[in-house]
Amino acid sequence: MTDADLISMIGYVSGVMTVASFIPQALKTYATKDVxxxxxxxxxxxxxxxxxxxxxxxxxxxYPLMIFNSITFLFAFPVWFMIIKYHNKETPLL
Amino acid sequence: MTDADLISMIGYVSGVMTVASFIPQALKTYATKDVxxxxxxxxxxxxxxxxxxxxxxxxxxxYPLMIFNSITFLFAFPVWFMIIKYHNKETPLL
Structure with a gap:
């Protein structure tokens, strides 16, 4: 593996991690409704x-920008929606 | 403004929004300690x-990658730290 390959690999792994990070949040919020x-x-x-x-x-x-951001949106948008649906109506929505 | 300028502008505005989005989360978590x-x-x-x-x-x-991700980290890392510090010890840390 060349240095350039290693650097690209760091980029791909970082991208997968930041994008995939929204999956456990969406699953947790969906399971608990705790927002x-x-x-x-x-x-x-x-x-x-x-x-x-x-x-x-x-x-x-x-394509990479479209694909990675669409996957992110797929998990981050439901969290936004669940915040509206399940938040405590007596506290400000911040 | 040319089409290319407009497209770049969309990119910059998007970048600022996704990076800055962690600021209200960090401030809310710091203020409420509710994780x-x-x-x-x-x-x-x-x-x-x-x-x-x-x-x-x-x-x-x-430089753009370093700068924008450093700003993001500046606000997202304290949230991670506060989750460890303030989470309910009787529920799994997920």
Whole structure:
């Protein structure tokens, strides 16, 4: 394996980890319906940004950007939706 | 503004949104110490992936990758730390 291969590998592993990280969060939230500690603003900005990245990837014809951000969106969007559905209506949605 | 400028703008706005999204989460968690809905696995994978991206950015001499991922890490790492510190010790750390 050359240095360039190793560097690329670090990039791929990092990408898989940051994208896949949203899977345990989505599964946990789905299983527990506990959204009290989750930030609505975080998931709002994050999902809008992810839609932006998918748009950017489409306009630049970048399949990796489109694919990785679509997978992220697939797990991060339901979390946003569940925050709206299950949050305590007596506390501010932040 | 050319089409290329507009496309770049979409990329920058998306990047700022996904990176900045961790700020309200970190502030909320710091203010409330409420980590019950947060996934430890998510923040573990996410922070490891972010360290990986910083490493990749360094090895490829990419300042944007290093800068944006360092800002993300600055807010996502304290969340991981607060999950360990404040989680309910009677439930599994997932």
């Amino acid at each position: 009290s500690g989750l930030s609505f603003l975080m998931y709002s900005f994050f999902n809008l940004g992810t839609i932006g990245w998918i748009t950017y990837g489409y306009l630049r014809a970048s | 019950s809905g947060l996934s430890f696995l998510m923040y573990s994978f996410f922070n490891l992936g972010t360290i990986g991206w910083i490493t990749y950015g360094y090895l490829r001499a990419s």
